[in-house]
Amino acid sequence: MTPPSVFASYPSLAGKVVLISGGAQGIGAASVEIFALQGARVAFLDLTDEPALALVDDLTPRVPHAPLYVHCDLTDIPALQSAIGEISTILGPPQILINNAASDDRHSFAEVTPEYWDQRMAVNLRHQFFAAQAVAPGMKSAGSGSIINMSSISWLIPSASLAVYNMAKAAIVAMTRSLSHELGPSNIRVNAVLPGAILTEKQRRLYMSADYEQHLFTVQCLKRHILPDEVARLLLFLASDDSSAITNQSHVIDGGWI
Ligand SMILES: NC(=O)c1ccc[n+]([C@@H]2O[C@H](COP(=O)([O-])OP(=O)(O)OC[C@H]3O[C@@H](n4cnc5c(N)ncnc54)[C@H](O)[C@@H]3O)[C@@H](O)[C@H]2O)c1
Structure with missing residues (x-):
C-alpha cells in the first residue's frame, strides 16, 4: 500500500531561510527537496559532494530558489x-534549523574505545547543539524560529550494537527539552523528531533484508x-507557523512501532 499523494502546502515557509544538516542523502535530501518546493530558501551542509551537487542540479530548474550546498564536516x-556564517551572509540568518545529520554505524559494546565514543558523539550529537x-x-533578532532535532526510536526499542548512537539519540531529546526553555522566551520553538x-x-x-522486513x-x-x-512532511509542519504553539516535544514517526 502506498501513502496518499495530495499534500498540504505551507505559505509561511515561502522565502524562509532553512538550514538542513546532512542534506545530501536520505531524510535530509528529501527535506531539502520538500522545503525547496514550498518556496523556502534552503541551505544544506554535508561532506558527500557528489550526491549534494546532483541534488542541487536536479532541484534548481523546478524550485523558486535553488538550494545552496556548503561542504562541511x-x-x-x-x-x-x-x-553557518557564510550561509547567513548569502541568504540571511536561518529561521529554521533541521539538525538532521548522523551516522548509525554498528559497533560492538566490547570494542568501543574512548576515541570511537568521542567520534560517535561528534557525528551524532555535538554538532546539533553548536548549530542551534x-x-x-539570528532567530532572536527575527523574533521567531523553529529548531528540529532528529533523534530516533532506536533508544526506546530493543536494539544491540548501537549503544553509543542510542545514547546520543536519547541525549538529543534532553537537549531539545533544555533548549526549548532557553529559547522559548525569544519565541524560538525546539522539537525533536x-x-x-x-x-x-x-x-x-x-x-534491509527479508527477515528484517518481516520483523x-x-x-x-x-x-x-x-x-x-x-x-520530511512532518518536518514541514513543525517548521511552519501552522505549529506555532508546539515546542519542547518529541514527535514519533514510525508507522506505529513504539
Ligand atoms: N533512516 C532511518 O531509519 C532513521 C531512523 C531513525 C532516525 N534516523 C535519523 O534521521 C536522520 C537522517 O538519517 P538518514 O537515515 O537519512 O541518514 P543517511 O545516512 O541516509 O544520511 C545522512 C546524511 O548525513 C551526512 N553526514 C554524516 N556525517 C556527516 C558529517 N560528519 N558531516 C556532514 N555530513 C554528514 C551524510 O553524508 C548523509 O548525507 C539521522 O539523524 C538519523 O539518526 C533515521
Whole structure:
C-alpha cells in the first residue's frame, strides 16, 4: 500500500531561510527537496559532494530558489560555525534549523574505545547543539524560529550494537527539552523528531533484508515501509507557523512501532 499523494502546502515557509544538516542523502535530501518546493530558501551542509551537487542540479530548474550546498564536516565545530556564517551572509540568518545529520554505524559494546565514543558523539550529537547555538542570535533578532532535532526510536526499542548512537539519540531529546526553555522566551520553538525504520537508500543497501522486513511488518501497526518524504512532511509542519504553539516535544514517526 502506498501513502496518499495530495499534500498540504505551507505559505509561511515561502522565502524562509532553512538550514538542513546532512542534506545530501536520505531524510535530509528529501527535506531539502520538500522545503525547496514550498518556496523556502534552503541551505544544506554535508561532506558527500557528489550526491549534494546532483541534488542541487536536479532541484534548481523546478524550485523558486535553488538550494545552496556548503561542504562541511560537522564534527569540526569551527568549520560548522563558519559555514553557518557564510550561509547567513548569502541568504540571511536561518529561521529554521533541521539538525538532521548522523551516522548509525554498528559497533560492538566490547570494542568501543574512548576515541570511537568521542567520534560517535561528534557525528551524532555535538554538532546539533553548536548549530542551534549559532543560529539562535539570528532567530532572536527575527523574533521567531523553529529548531528540529532528529533523534530516533532506536533508544526506546530493543536494539544491540548501537549503544553509543542510542545514547546520543536519547541525549538529543534532553537537549531539545533544555533548549526549548532557553529559547522559548525569544519565541524560538525546539522539537525533536523520532523516526522508526525509514527506508532510505543507505538503509536499503546496508540493513534491509527479508527477515528484517518481516520483523518490521510484525512490530509496526502499518504493514509497509515508511519513506523519507513522510518524515520530511512532518518536518514541514513543525517548521511552519501552522505549529506555532508546539515546542519542547518529541514527535514519533514510525508507522506505529513504539
Ligand atoms: N533512516 C532511518 O531509519 C532513521 C531512523 C531513525 C532516525 N534516523 C535519523 O534521521 C536522520 C537522517 O538519517 P538518514 O537515515 O537519512 O541518514 P543517511 O545516512 O541516509 O544520511 C545522512 C546524511 O548525513 C551526512 N553526514 C554524516 N556525517 C556527516 C558529517 N560528519 N558531516 C556532514 N555530513 C554528514 C551524510 O553524508 C548523509 O548525507 C539521522 O539523524 C538519523 O539518526 C533515521
